[in-house]
Amino acid sequence: xxxxxxxxxxxxxxxxxxxxxxxxxxxxxxxxxxxxxxxxxxxxxxxxxxxxxxxxxxxxxxxxxxxxxxxxxxxxxxxxxxxxxxxxxxxxxxxxxxxxxxxxxxxxxxxxxxxxxxxxxxxxxxxxxxxxxxxxxxxxxxxxxxxxxxxxxxxxxxxxxxxxxxxxxxxxxxxxxxxxxxxxxxxxxxxxxxxxxxxxxxxxxxxxxxxxxxxxxxxxxxxxxxxxxxxxxxxxxxxxxxxxxxxxxxxxxxxxxxxxxxxxxxxxxxxxxxxxxxxxxxxxxxxxxxxxxxxxxxxxxxxxxxxxxxxxxxxxxxxxxxxxxxxxxxxxxxxxxxxxxxxxxxx
Amino acid sequence: xxxxxxxxxxxxxxxxxxxxxxxxxxxxxxxxxxxxxxxxxxxxxxxxxxxxxxxxxxxxxxxxxxxxxxxxxxxxxxxxxxxxxxxxxxxxxxxxxxxxxxxxxxxxxxxxxxxxxxxxxxxxxxxxxxxxxxxxxxxxxxxxxxxxxxxxxxxxxxxxxxxxxxxxxxxxxxxxxxxxxxxxxxxxxxxxxxxxxxxxxxxxxxxxxxxxxxxxxxxxxxxxxxxxxxxxxxxxxxxxxxxxxxxxxxxxxxxxxxxxxxxxxxxxxxxxxxxxxxxxxxxxxxxxxxxxxxxxxxxxxxxxxxxxxxxxxxxxxxxxxxxxxxxxxxxxxxxxxxxxxxxxxxx
Numbered sequence: 001x002x003x004x005x006x007x008x009x010x011x012x013x014x015x016x017x018x019x020x021x022x023x024x025x026x027x028x029x030x031x032x033x034x035x036x037x038x039x040x041x042x043x044x045x046x047x048x049x050x051x052x053x054x055x056x057x058x059x060x061x062x063x064x065x066x067x068x069x070x071x072x073x074x075x076x077x078x079x080x081x082x083x084x085x086x087x088x089x090x091x092x093x094x095x096x097x098x099x100x101x102x103x104x105x106x107x108x109x110x111x112x113x114x115x116x117x118x119x120x121x122x123x124x125x126x127x128x129x130x131x132x133x134x135x136x137x138x139x140x141x142x143x144x145x146x147x148x149x150x151x152x153x154x155x156x157x158x159x160x161x162x163x164x165x166x167x168x169x170x171x172x173x174x175x176x177x178x179x180x181x182x183x184x185x186x187x188x189x190x191x192x193x194x195x196x197x198x199x200x201x202x203x204x205x206x207x208x209x210x211x212x213x214x215x216x217x218x219x220x221x222x223x224x225x226x227x228x229x230x231x232x233x234x235x236x237x238x239x240x241x242x243x244x245x246x247x248x249x250x251x252x253x254x255x256x257x258x259x260x261x262x263x264x265x266x267x268x269x270x271x272x273x274x275x276x277x278x279x280x281x282x283x284x285x286x287x288x289x290x291x292x293x294x295x296x297x298x299x300x301x302x303x304x305x306x307x308x309x310x311x312x313x314x315x316x317x318x319x320x321x322x323x324x325x326x327x328x329x330x331x332x333x334x335x336x337x338x339x340x341x342x343x344x345x346x347x
Numbered sequence: 348x349x350x351x352x353x354x355x356x357x358x359x360x361x362x363x364x365x366x367x368x369x370x371x372x373x374x375x376x377x378x379x380x381x382x383x384x385x386x387x388x389x390x391x392x393x394x395x396x397x398x399x400x401x402x403x404x405x406x407x408x409x410x411x412x413x414x415x416x417x418x419x420x421x422x423x424x425x426x427x428x429x430x431x432x433x434x435x436x437x438x439x440x441x442x443x444x445x446x447x448x449x450x451x452x453x454x455x456x457x458x459x460x461x462x463x464x465x466x467x468x469x470x471x472x473x474x475x476x477x478x479x480x481x482x483x484x485x486x487x488x489x490x491x492x493x494x495x496x497x498x499x500x501x502x503x504x505x506x507x508x509x510x511x512x513x514x515x516x517x518x519x520x521x522x523x524x525x526x527x528x529x530x531x532x533x534x535x536x537x538x539x540x541x542x543x544x545x546x547x548x549x550x551x552x553x554x555x556x557x558x559x560x561x562x563x564x565x566x567x568x569x570x571x572x573x574x575x576x577x578x579x580x581x582x583x584x585x586x587x588x589x590x591x592x593x594x595x596x597x598x599x600x601x602x603x604x605x606x607x608x609x610x611x612x613x614x615x616x617x618x619x620x621x622x623x624x625x626x627x628x629x630x631x632x633x634x635x636x637x638x639x640x641x642x643x644x645x646x647x648x649x650x651x652x653x654x655x656x657x658x659x660x661x662x663x664x665x666x667x668x669x670x671x672x673x674x675x676x677x678x679x680x681x682x683x684x685x686x687x688x689x690x691x692x693x694x
Contacts, residue, residue: 056380066412078568109688198568213422219614220614221425221543221568232632239636240628242606242609249597249610258579259576259578259589262499263596264484265568266568267567267568284587285579288587343537
């Protein structure tokens with residue numbers, strides 16, 4: 001929690017002062033009990049009690065209580081969430097890459113030439129060494145043939161089909177079951193307090209939108225992501241279609257996240273959650289707004305129930321953003337410590 | 348109104364059949380009276396009774412009545428509106444151009460070099476001939492210096508200031524007063540029936556968002572438009588800012604409109620309104636969806652109360668889209684015939 005503007009805890013805005021305040025807040029000094037403490041059921045039952053849960057509930061209670069100087073009117077209650085590693089798992093590699101690999105296998109019978117052509121040959125022969133050797137260039141080829149050339153409708157159906165059938169190699173569950181129960185509760189808690197919840201992800205927007213409403217309660221129009229060019233065309237039958245092109249249009253990652261938020265949402269969020277260095281600028285942009293703001297990071301510390309990784313991980317690297325969180329007093333979730341359960345199927 | 352899918356009027360989907368059905372609908376054969384006819388006040392009091400008003404009310408009644416085969420669930424009730432010439436006036440030139448001209452005059456004291464430099468010199472000296480001679484290149488220079496270089500916050504404040512102070516040369520009203528009362532009623536009517544209303548405009552998204560919520564009840568995150576690149580930077584004081592660059596990122600016009608809808612909204616609209624050839628593809632995209640869809644155009648026929656222009660107008664040209672509307676049976680509003688009043692200040 002980063003209190004920089006006018007509010008109950010208004011003070012000279014020096015960094016030290018803010019750190020002290022954050023400490024006081026974390027310790028709970030002088031904070032009234034959250035409104036649900038008396039009688040209503042806990043809105044975040046999968047979160048263990050502690051400073052992290054408290055920082056969330058305190059923030060929401062304060063900014064939604066009319067009369068408080070840090071009250072935020074409902075139309076400005078914009079909450080943005082990264083997706084990979086923040087709302088669902090991103091290991092052993094991004095699920096969108098798993099989708100691309102599965103699509104290659106599915107499409108292979110109509111592409112006999114792939115049996116002799118890298119990186120497709122390596123992928124089809126489960127030659128992981130050869131696949132890794134094809135590098136980023138190989139991966140981009142795989143993404144291109146699985147994400148471009150078709151209409152947006154055909155792509156959506158392929159994604160939906162994959163979410164219903166494909167299984168995660170470690171958990172044996174459908175990928176859309178590997179979403180974080182504590183974050184589902186947080187999304188619902190925010191919405192029940194008048195927040196509008198958005199995804200702001202480096203992942204492809206067309207890959208996420210087909211299922212985010214069902215899985216997260218976040219409708220397509222509240223999903224911001226990376227995109228390729230689409231072209232309006234007429235099919236041979238005279239029907240208008242949008243065809244996906246193999247040209248990157250926008251990369252919604254790192255400094256692209258505040259730019260994407262500005263372009264798609266047009267308002268600065270008051271609450272943001274991420275888990276990696278790619279989310280740092282989104283959190284900085286959120287925290288720098290006028291008034292009380294919430295910036296949170298998930299630290300993956302639970303190799304047993306999920307995965308443990310941070311500063312040296314090639315996927316979901318959490319290094320500079322972690323330092324920034326320490327410096328600025330952002331909330332850092334320790335998955336092992338703060339979450340009672342990780343996935344809905346553990347209930 | 349274009350009924351192509353399963354619905355109360357389901358028939359073989361030949362073009363001729365659809366045209367016949369459209370004719371029947373326009374004549375009102377077999378259509379139950381709208382629900383408000385009995386007792387509730389007319390939701391569209393500034394619309395004259397007739398085929399156009401009836402086509403709107405019939406569409407909304409049918410698709411929102413549970414049990415109807417053409418029922419549309421609330422989450423899919425996406426309605427998109429062009430802005431210039433559809434929600435507010437666009438003559439004698441686009442209001443965003445008026446904003447740019449006014450900004451040049453406002454900024455001129457800090458730019459003495461403009462007094463000797465075209466197109467600024469012509470604009471500042473009210474030399475319309477010289478200004479026209481500078482052509483599109485001159486206009487782009489004016490747009491660049493008034494729309495780029497500053498932060499998004501500074502630009503927003505400049506737009507808001509302009510909406511409160513600048514006056515339209517013919518009407519002497521603030522530009523935000525030159526919005527169409529019948530369309531304000533239509534937006535409210537759709538929203539009260541569970542539709543989510545969006546703007547999809549060729550205009551700049553950063554130019555519209557500061558005032559669309561107040562004027563139209565459409566929040567910034569439901570405004571799709573053209574955009575320039577923005578860059579995330581830190582100010583000299585260490586505050587993160589988004590700076591507007593003089594580089595076009597996306598042109599939301601013509602075939603760009605369905606692409607923009609796909610990118611920003613991620614769902615196909617079921618109801619769309621425009622007024623020019625730049626809206627044709629948006630209407631085609633809307634009408635081609637499965638099920639009952641509404642596509643409408645405003646024909647500016649009222650030189651006395653507003654302006655009269657169509658096939659030969661350099662601004663808001665309505666030519667091919669009009670032919671398409673005739674062919675496909677889209678609803679065409681005749682402003683003089685169908686609107687009781689044009690602007691709210693006539694009330």
